[in-house]
Amino acid sequence: MTSSIAFIGLGNMGRPMAVNLAKAGHTVIGFDVFEGARDAAAAEGVAIAASVAEAVTSADVVITMLQNGGQVHEVYLGSDGNPGALDLVAPGTLFIDCSTISVDDAIEANRIATDAGHRSVDAPVSGGVVGATAGTLAMMVGGTEENFATVEPLLQAVGARIVHCGKPGAGQAAKVCNNMILAISMIGVSEAFVLGERLGLTHQALFDVASQASGQCWALTTNCPVPGPVPASPANRDYQPGFASALMVKDLGLAAAALESAGVDAELGSMARTIYERFAAAGGAGLDFSAIINDVRERSAA
Numbered sequence: 001m002t003s004s005i006a007f008i009g010l011g012n013m014g015r016p017m018a019v020n021l022a023k024a025g026h027t028v029i030g031f032d033v034f035e036g037a038r039d040a041a042a043a044e045g046v047a048i049a050a051s052v053a054e055a056v057t058s059a060d061v062v063i064t065m066l067q068n069g070g071q072v073h074e075v076y077l078g079s080d081g082n083p084g085a086l087d088l089v090a091p092g093t094l095f096i097d098c099s100t101i102s103v104d105d106a107i108e109a110n111r112i113a114t115d116a117g118h119r120s121v122d123a124p125v126s127g128g129v130v131g132a133t134a135g136t137l138a139m140m141v142g143g144t145e146e147n148f149a150t151v152e153p154l155l156q157a158v159g160a161r162i163v164h165c166g167k168p169g170a171g172q173a174a175k176v177c178n179n180m181i182l183a184i185s186m187i188g189v190s191e192a193f194v195l196g197e198r199l200g201l202t203h204q205a206l207f208d209v210a211s212q213a214s215g216q217c218w219a220l221t222t223n224c225p226v227p228g229p230v231p232a233s234p235a236n237r238d239y240q241p242g243f244a245s246a247l248m249v250k251d252l253g254l255a256a257a258a259l260e261s262a263g264v265d266a267e268l269g270s271m272a273r274t275i276y277e278r279f280a281a282a283g284g285a286g287l288d289f290s291a292i293i294n295d296v297r298e299r300s301a302a
Helices: 015-022 035-044 052-056 071-078 103-115 126-133 147-153 171-199 203-210 245-262 267-284 290-297
Strands: 002-007 026-033 060-066 094-097 119-122 137-142 159-166
Touching: 002 015, 002 052, 002 245, 015 035, 015 126, 026 035, 026 052, 026 137, 035 147, 052 171, 060 071, 071 103, 094 103, 094 147, 103 119, 103 171, 119 171, 119 290, 126 137, 147 159, 159 171, 171 203, 171 245, 171 267, 171 290, 245 267, 245 290, 267 290
Parallel strands: 002 026, 002 060, 060 094, 094 119, 137 159
Antiparallel strands: 119 137
16 A cells, blocks of 8 residues: 655655655655755655645655654644644644654654644664665654554565564664664774774684674674775775764764663763764764774774
């Protein structure tokens, strides 16, 4: 069954997702506040609207992929006297937020959508631009069983693994936990490779051992921070993202807020946030998060 989808947010992740939905036979109308993002999506065959209002007018599904919870709420509720999407669509419209936002913001987005007579899930993603382009994202869904059953077939056009994590907000909870693990893992892998360099190991030798031993992890085998062993990793493209360090800083900030709210003493999670904040502030914000290996090298004794 095909849907008429309004896709709001056509950045590095949203654009390939919108393209894959269109390729799957859905009618997709996209919008982004940035002209360059609109033009890039149009070049890949996505129909473009002139505004959020125009995009959602005939939609039975509204997907958002935005930078923060405030932007999601603004799309839903409108601003400056302009109506939001919740007031412009038919009752029972399905809202899917694929942004990475705080758990509290996701719960609030669900509440305002439900109060307006619509259906809503949070469905943040993991897999980066490579996964978005290939349609192999991991998707973490928070919402009712009924709404999950509705969105799962639709999300199969963009994701290879779609997991119902629980009630509204649970998708964001899973995402923030996952990315805290990812940040800690990438720092550990990067430190190990720098140590290996100092001890005379080649990158390939260390990779061949660790990728088949207890050091195996996604940060090593898929997003390896050194060029060579994993040809598709950003390290082979001068660390062009991928998943930018600035976004990792944002996600670790969300993790920090969740840790404080939940009363969890997570020393490594807090340290990872400090390390990535320092790296981003020193010029690494636009590089893939695996470029943290350069920070390790620069801070290591000569």
